[in-house]
Amino acid sequence: MKSTILASGIALTMGGAASAAELTIVSWGGAYTKSQIKAYHEPYTAKTGTKIKSEDYSGGLAEVKAQVEAGNVTWDLVDVELSDAVRGCDEGILETIDSSILPPAPDGTPASEDFIEGTLHECAVGEIVWSTIYAYDKTKFPNGGPQTMADFFDTKKFPGKRGLRKGPKPNLEFALIADGVPVDEVYDVLGTPEGVDRAFAKLDSIKDDVIWWEAGAQPPQMLADGEVVMSSAYNGRIFNAVATENKPFEIVWDGQVWDLDLWVIPKGSPNKEEALKFVAFATDTQRLADQAAWISYGPVRKSSNPLIGKHAEAGIDMAPHMPTAPENFKNALQNDFEFWADHQDELNERFNAWLAQ
Template identity: 50%
Template sequence: MKNNRSVFRVATAACALGLLAAATAHAADTISVVTFGGAYENAAKQAWFVPFTAKTGNQFATESYDGGLAKLQAMEQAKNPTWDLIDLETNDAINACDEGLLAKFDRKSLGDTSDFLPGSISDCAVAAMVWSTVYAYDTTKLTSAPTTINDFFDLKKYPGKRGMRKSPKVAMEWALIADGVAPKDVYKVLATPAGVDRAFKKLDTIKSSIVWWEAGAQAPQLLADGAVVMTQAYNGRIDDAVHKDKKPFKVVWDAQVYDYEWWAVVKDAKHADAATKFIVSASTPQAYADLSKYIAYAPPRKNAIPLIDKTRLNDLPTAPENFKRPVQINAQFWADNSDAINKRFQNWLAQ
């Protein structure tokens, strides 16, 4: 009987050690996260990743990409997801959810969501922030300051190269606005064959002066190198260059195209539970406010606004002074039409 008790104690201790080891291993899971890199990833690390690691023990392995679903689709086909957490633009978030590439997200896990901005929580994702595509210039290189989107297309008044993302998204919207279409009517016009033709015709006027970039970090670098006189860019990248690198850049907010950025968990991700808990942690009002300390992206929760320093609010896309003539990206339009317009865009580039 004594021997049986001893065996039982040993077995119990071994079991306890096993459970402890399993719990420790779980707590130390490394979340594989893919983002758009650069200044945003650095800000996310400081505002969200580091605090989450300190709280849970979970580490992050980061990888950068420039959007799109090709790699995610390949992982699903191979039934071998190597990403856990993914940073998505809105149209990609919609398509990825529709294609079953993302895990469903339980809205209830966020608690009271009444202060979230409309449309900032979907079936598969939660908005990480509000960002904007703008254009910027080097104040030491231009004798007069551009103020409108028309100036971006005016090679006579502002000669020199233009930096643009190698994508029809935003380029098409800007071309129509510069051609006289009101921001509120952009997608109504772009939804017609004549509207698409009109946008490409306007882009033709600056095509020979465009320097294309594919990663967000390239835009401020093109400006810093003097390779372009003005460039399309993510507002946070320019803000980062101004405040951290002391670059003499200035943003032109006219016709800014704003959108949500999203966090989602990849379907069948190996560390889905930890990735989901991270999203919940990063979606509190304080967490959203913390992000704005490191990069000029706005929170998708109203309750986060009072937690942001008032001087910092002026750098955000949604500040009243910056939000006079904005365009909200029509994610459904791009989800429905991106394949056709992208194909024509590639053909246009090759011409």
């Protein structure tokens, strides 16, 4: 079992009372967990006196399920991806969360209208939006770089090697968007044999120019090494390369495929009431904007966007770098986890066969 680390500066006693509430909050580690500690944990402890233990995990529901089935739940809150939030709810291993506990926006807009559509669920409350985009090296296109998803597939106008993640997702979505399918129709089209053929035909048009990547750290490295002139990537990785390493990369947001991380409470958490209070606090307008000072993942509340300031350490204005910034979110597609749950195996098989041809 992973050791539980008490985040620095978190322990706070109130008036010498030894029985202050305590929460164990589980997330993904690294810069992401740091953003949560700075924006949520430390202010919550300062406000309430609740001690917070921060633990890391590598995703999935296996540990949550094991704790619930053993009747020994030691985790109070877990940061999960959407597919796990929905599956865990269906399997009955997560507590339901009534969204009426969430505070309204500062102007009084109810939380149900302030959260981006698709970010509140029966057992989960959304926290951040992250996305797969493509980025290019500005030095390779002195007369102006690509602007649209169609440009990624235009090797005549923008010659050079492309980087793509080795797998069907989200390359099939990118291909259909580039081929003119409106984002709100992508999964309808991809749900037909003709649509799948169309997506692969579009990928065929650049196949000879693609270098495939598998780990999130690869695209910025491939761009930096000049191995590719543009590549799909996770937006936070490109932002970090620009902000901390001064790389000349530019993100193209057109056709971004976005996804969510959400808070869930394992069924039988001994600190459920305290966990609910934390969720309400951590997903208010100000706290979500505060997290965006540490990492370029977008808040799930519309009211948070105007409050996004500068990066806490690099001093860069963060608002333009969020997937959810109005300018970036214009032609965005939410990853359809249900589509992929139904079709992942067959499309993986088709992709691998296509790759081998």
